[in-house]
Amino acid sequence: MVTNFDYLKQDPKFKSFADVAISAERIILMDPEASIINSRRAMEFALKWMYSVDKELEMPYQDNLQSLMNAEEYRQIIGPDLWKRMDFIRRCGNNVAHSGKKLGRDEAMLCLENLFIYLDYIAYCYSDLYEEKNFNPNLVKERIRKSKEFREQAEATKAELKKEIENSAQKELDLQKLREENESLKEALSSRRAEKQQTYVPKPLDLSEYKTRKIYIDSMLIAAGWTEGKDWINEVQLSGMSNKSEVGFADYVLYDDAHKPLAVVEAKRTCVDVAKGRQQAKLYADIIEKEYGRRPIVFLTNGFETRIVDNQYPERRVAEIYSKRDLEKLFNLQSMKTSLNHINVDKKIAGRYYQEAAVKAVCESFDKKNRRKALLVMATGSGKTRTVIALCKVLLDAGWVKNILFLADRNSLVTQAKRSFVNLLPDLSCTNLCEEKENYNSHCVFSTYQTMIGCIETIKDEEGKLFTSGHFDLVICDEAHRSIYNKYKDIFNYFDAPLVGLTATPKDEIDKNTYSLFELENGVPTFGYELAQAVKDGYLVDYISVETKFKFIEQGISYAELSEGEKEEYENTFGDENGELPERINSSALNTWIFNEDTIRQVLNIVMRDGLKVDYGEKIGKTIIFAKNHAHAEKILEVFNKEYPNTAKGSNGQAFAKVIDNYMTYAQNAIDEFSDANKLPQIAISVDMLDTGIDVPEVLNLVFFKKVMSKAKFWQMIGRGTRLCPGLIDGDDKSKFYIFDFCGNFEFFRMGKGRPTVNMIALQGAVFNLEFQIVYKLQDINYQTDRLIDYRNRLIESMTGKVKELNRENFAVRQHIKYVDLYSSESNYQALTYEDTLLVREELAPLILPDSDDATAVRFDALIYGMELAQLAGRGYGRLRSDLMNKVSGIASVANIPQIQAQKDLIDKIINTDYVERAGIDDFENIRENLRNLMKYVPKKKLRYDTDFADDILDSSWNESELESDDLANYRAKAEHYIRQHQDNIVIAKLRTNQPLTHLDVESLEKILWSEVGSKEDYEKEYGKKPLGELVRSVVGMDMNAAKEAFSEFLNDTNLDSRQIYFVNQIVEYIIHNGMMKDLSVLQESPFTDQGSVVDIFTDISVWTAIRKVIDKINANAVA
DSSP, rough: OOOOGGGGGGSGHHHHHHHHHHHHHHHTTOHHHHHHHHHHHHHHHHHHHHHHHOOTTOOEEEEEHHHHHHHHHHHHHHHHHHHHHHHHHHHHHHIIIIIIOOOOHHHHHHHHHHHHHHHHHHHHHHHHTOOOOOOOOHHHHHHHHHHHOHHHHHHHHHHHHHHHHHHHHHOOHHHHHHHTGGGGHHHHHHHHHHHHHHHHHOOOOOOOOOOOOOHHHHHHHHTTTTBBBTEEEEEEEEEESSSSEEEEEEEEEETTTTSOOOEEEEETTTSGGGGHHHHHHHHHHHHHHHHSSOOEEEEEEOOOEEEOOOOOSEEEESOOOHHHHHHHHHHHHHHHEEEEEOOOOOOTSSHHHHHHHHHHHHHHHTTTSSOOOOEEEEEETTTHHHHHHHHHHHHHHHHSOEEEEESSHHHHHHOOOOHHHHHHOSSEEEEEEETTTTTTSHHHHHEHHHHHHHHHHHEETTTEEEEEEESSSSSESSSSSGGGGGHHHHHHHOOOOOOEEEEESSSGSHHHHHHHTTTTOOOOOOOEOOHHHHHHHSSBBBEEEEEEEEEHHHHEEGGGSSOHHHHHHHHHHOOTTTTOOOOOGGGBBBBBTTTEEHHHHHHHHHHHHHHHHETTTTTEEEEEEESSSHHHHHHEEEHHHHHHHGTTSTTOOOSSSSEEEEEESSSHHHHHHHHOOOOOOOOEEESSTSSSSSTTTTEEEEEEOOOOOOOOHHHHHHGGBBOOOOOTTTTBOOEEEEEESSSSSSHHHTTTTOOOOOOOOOOHHHHHHHHHHHHHTTTTTOSSSHHHHHHHHHHHHHHHHHHHTOTTSSHHHTHHHHHHHTTGGGGGSOOOOHHHHHHHHIIIIOOOOSSOOHHHHHHHHHHHHHHHHHTTTOOOOTTHHHHHHHHHHHHHHHTTTTTHHHHHHHHHHHHHHHHHHHHHHHHHHHHHHHGGGHHHSSSOOOOOOOOOOOEEEEEEEEOOOOOOTOOOSSSHHHHHHHHHHHTTTTHHHHHHHOOOOOHHHHHHHHHIIISSSOHHHHHHHHHHTTHHHHHHHHHOOOOHHHHHTHHHHTTTTTTOOHHHHHHHHHHHHHHHHHHHOOOGGGGTTTTTTTTOOOHHHHHSHHHHHHHHHHHHHHHHHHHH
16 A cells, blocks of 8 residues: 555665654544644654754753643744644644544645645755655545545454554653663764755745736835835845856845845745745845845745744745834844843832843743743732833833834723833833824824724825734733634734733643744743732732532523412413413523512622721722623612612612613723722722732722633632732731622532633624535535536635625735635636635635625525535534524514515425425525525514512532642742752851851751752752752842942942942842842843943953952852
8 A cells, every 4th residue: 555655664764753754644534533643753763863863952840742842942843834733733633642632634634735744845955865756645545535445454454454544553752761772873973964854945835927016015014114125125136146157137136225135035826836046135234234234034925924034033924024114123123232141120110020021031931942922921919010011111221122012802901001011111202092192103002902903094194004914023912812813813913023921720620722822832821820829928918719509500490390370470471372382491581581579689698798998897908790691680780779779878879780781982981990099980890890900908898690601701800809908908018809609600610620711703704614515525526527616616705705895905805815815716716625624714705795684584595505514514403404594484483574574485394394304405595595595584572571570599608719839830839949949048048148058058968959858950950950059049149238248349349439339239239130240241231331342441440350359259159
């Protein structure tokens, strides 16, 4: 049996993964899911092999697939395209192995193709037997044909392959052993890979011929404000190329106003991968740098895909070519920026130890690790905003950024953030796009995602579009877990700036897509400081949960269990015109369309009786009630006002309880009033608006009167109560808050349930996606009848029309222009693959515009297309069938309408015969076309019933919080936290006060850091051979008096001039914060050089020598 991977057997180096790859293809027909598992296993084995032979790849702290793939060095070597292919295989393998998702041959084939491309890269870079090959799907298709022809032989092969599946499942690969075996190959193969990688051309998506590159690239340059013949020159001749004529022609060179080159644009045809021009562009940049003394930025583009080489970060994809002012700004920042290795965090802004650690972690990620994305996981109330303000100050002062964009998903969060920035960084110009229609050129812009989408295209100044791809140098997204919906991804892809995400969601509850967005390993943020640790440190308060179960909320309302009087009310309320009565009202109906007054009355009674009070027990503390919907919130308010009229007494017309949700105008004003301890309302009844991001330290009670399915959102809501509030309770500090849970949320999450927020696609996009899948399925030979061919062609005509309607100048559309052009031509729908369906869902469907059809008609389209697709895929109709019957029965009940009367026969067939069970694609289309415009007549049922049945409490319990008290992310965090928390320890105190250590002191530190906190191995993984005393000093710094005492000889010396005293004071300040000064190169940077260099300041070298001896002694005192 011939496979696409047989060539691997020719090179003995690949023996560890060749057989598994071959097996993945061999078993695809018999067991596609086993094939996917083997594709994943072959990829993992090949990845481990790379780690064993390539000296550039250091082992991460774990050797699982996730950690190996996400190591920085590895991602930089293989690039994002190959990494995405690998991640597809990994995700498919995980879905098969862990989630119980059924995957078929289409997914298995795509895994094989991606595996082939990955192994082709390995062969190209590491093998001396490499021959270029392409994946041949016909090898598998031919086996399908043969298996049908030769049944007996196929059965024998099947038995053989079953054994192969069993054997391959047992295979594992020991990475450590593999590294030892391949040690001798490391040097040669690493060098070979480094050389070959430069010329490797990834296998691109095979696109047929398009319009010439000029149309696409020229329009991109014009949109960015470049003028042809002025600051943009085509075909610029450059001498010094390594060809026969020694002359080359750069496709485009972009110039500044002094006619000095800013950038080279290397263009390829639209069907050619941009990587092909990489080396050519590098040579052009070399020549220009030599001539002008400045290396230009390089853009590689084929009009669809654009990449940038900015001489700082690895090559990356960008949305468009930079404007002139963006390039000039980039050059200025690159020339001005200073190292982030020895930063000083402003303690007035972020004075807590973890805030400083968070800023330093981001700076280390940006500078030392050369990353462009960071995610901060910090508990609500721990000061995320202050931390990010301190970070901005550091980056502004160090010349790393000039323009900052702060994004959040609600106006109130944007308003709060801008307020904090203005207060703490008064010299930074700020504007809020949601409220202000000027000051667009401010250096710090605040906006919701929705507002920014509109502003990208519309905000212009005298030089053209303002918010270009390179305008911002830092993008901050607040509550980052909420920022990954499909409609917002285009913003992150558009702005080419380092990205910092903030979230209070516990790190283990964050959606995997969020970690992927920030290019981080699942569960490992850039920095984490969670609620449990914040409570332990005394920076946030703990909670007590009061969990109460009501019969109706748990079990629903049963007619049989009501009193005689209530049964009569039940009959009058729920009986229909035929006298029929439901036996039970499901619990899910409660607070959705049935509002039972007694349940609400009892809930309010518990909260008002047991809630934490202020004013010496006279008044309930600030309380948020989380309601299910607006009608529920209003009903709660109605019952409250009935039950507690006394709360209105003496309030001068101010409401004691108020509904605060999206239905109200001036919502921010209502939130501000609730946030003021001296103002009413005291109780806020909220639907979504107060769930996240609102800062009210005075909150003492949270009431969960709705089910929360997302654990991430649940923790966000809990965060509304965690903030400290000194003197709140009659002079005493707030030390706890209560959570009243009436809907079983704590129990639900204790059982490990809960789900991440789902990425929803708009209705029109969902319909387009369904149509595309139908078109893909109708290619099969079984559907090549005249009527179905005609149906497929009509679908294609409709879909291309929708794609052609898209505005090509819109920033979101431009980012997907390759697919917009591909699928606006009917000829490109002729040989669709499964990969095309994935691309369309991801790249194109979210862009589709709504048409003028009634929404009920479009929903009916989606329903029928879903049934058609189910039939084509051989699946049952499930709930789709009952949805269809409900809708058709709905219009049958109002058949007096002439348009419905005209469809009487079809409606009767659907309801009273087995027409739907026997229906083919043609029949479903007949149903869709004739009934879609009648859906608007489906009668709307009464959506609300108010009842007052007596409810019962089934159970009530008071529980301490279930916070993990030691849930720190890693050894580094544990060690550094221990050191900060135990500064009164004798040895740590000696280090802080500059007293020399003894060997017994070092042994004491070893016991703490190598036994209590973790192991010696853990320590060395994080810190290498760094002496223990040096670590302690770097964490706690040095006592100010001890540092001044060490340098007192110079600080008290009347012979030193003001510049020399200033210099010594800067050294003292540095050592107070950093504990030591081992790297003297910092003395060549600000603030040490603000009044001159060491040589300028200390003309008498003996003075500097004496200072140097004090520094050396301070360093030596940290080591025994």
